[in-house]
Amino acid sequence: MTIALDQGWLARDRADVLRDVSLALTPGVTVLLGANGAGKSTLMAALLGLRPLSKGSVRWRGSRVTDRAQWQQLRRHTGWLPQGFGFPPAMTVADFVVYAAWLKEVPTREAEELCAEALDVTQMAALRGRRLGSISGGERQRAGMAAALVSQPAVLLLDEPTSGLDPIQRARFHEALQRLTGAGADTGPRVSVLLSTHLFEDAAATADRIVVLRAGSVALTLERCDLTSPGGELTVEAVRQATVAFMEPV
Numbered sequence: 687m688t689i690a691l692d693q694g695w696l697a698r699d700r701a702d703v704l705r706d707v708s709l710a711l712t713p714g715v716t717v718l719l720g721a722n723g724a725g726k727s728t729l730m731a732a733l734l735g736l737r738p739l740s741k742g743s744v745r746w747r748g749s750r751v752t753d754r755a756q757w758q759q760l761r762r763h764t765g766w767l768p769q770g771f772g773f774p775p776a777m778t779v780a781d782f783v784v785y786a787a788w789l790k791e792v793p794t795r796e797a798e799e800l801c802a803e804a805l806d807v808t809q810m811a812a813l814r815g816r817r818l819g820s821i822s823g824g825e826r827q828r829a830g831m832a833a834a835l836v837s838q839p840a841v842l843l844l845d846e847p848t849s850g851l852d853p854i855q856r857a858r859f860h861e862a863l864q865r866l867t868g869a870g871a872d873t874g875p876r877v878s879v880l881l882s883t884h885l886f887e888d889a890a891a892t893a894d895r896i897v898v899l900r901a902g903s904v905a906l907t908l909e910r911c912d913l914t915s916p917g918g919e920l921t922v923e924a925v926r927q928a929t930v931a932f933m934e935p936v
């Protein structure tokens with residue numbers, strides 16, 4: 687199952703925030719790199735239908751998304767962890783994930799099991815009774831990821847989920863993502879993840895492919911195999927060398 691943006695243009699205040707962007711999300715992790723203001727969050731908002739395109743279209747399961755029912759279908763099958771999301775501090779981790787399941791209209795009889803699975807994948811089960819205001823930033827981001835994936839979405843949009851996390855919490859987040867999307871994951875068909883970040887380390891640890899956005903346009907697309915060493919390893923330095931020139935201002 688894929689979500690795609692076809693020749694998407696989005697103009698605001700006389701500037702083009704997105705300029706003729708075409709991108710198809712396929713199973714695995716697509717890491718979206720780009721300088722501040724390149725349009726990463728706007729691209730996610732466009733995929734979710736939160737920003738109407740001036741030109742172009744979003745496609746879901748091969749069809750253009752045009753009417754309300756189609757947008758509802760897309761949203762039902764898409765999880766989203768927005769950048770700088772405000773968490774209700776008094777809510778427990780488990781209640782937060784249950785609430786997300788309710789918002790996504792997960793049937794009650796399935797909700798308990800799916801919440802437990804989401805907490806397990808994100809390694810948050812031991813913290814299920816803790817209030818969101820009493821856990822670390824990294825744990826909150828993993829709770830946010832659990833909430834985003836509780837409805838078993840086909841597509842998961844993660845907007846700078848590792849921003850502000852220390853190296854250990856970043857590694858825990860990478861592990862959670864690998865548990866969700868990696869070979870042998872027992873969550874059924876592989877999820878298509880779009881993860882925006884400023885960290886080459888995120889790309890090296892998680893990317894199946896890398897897309898660099900520059901001034902609202904796709905400047906570079908690379909598959910993991912384009913960058914890996916003969917031993918199959920993808921280093922931070924290899925990501926940096928391949929991408930940094932494409933992030934310079936135009």
Ligand SMILES: Nc1ncnc2c1ncn2[C@@H]1O[C@H](COP(=O)(O)OP(=O)(O)OP(=O)(O)O)[C@@H](O)[C@H]1O
Pocket residue numbers: 698699703720721722723724725726727728729
């Ligand atoms: N609501 C808005 N109205 C007008 N311009 C906007 C709006 N939202 C974003 N922009 C502009 O669109 C451009 C892209 O912003 P966006 O937040 O998508 O970039 P980004 O790549 O996610 O940046 P960052 O890495 O800083 O999060 C910026 O120039 C921004 O000023």
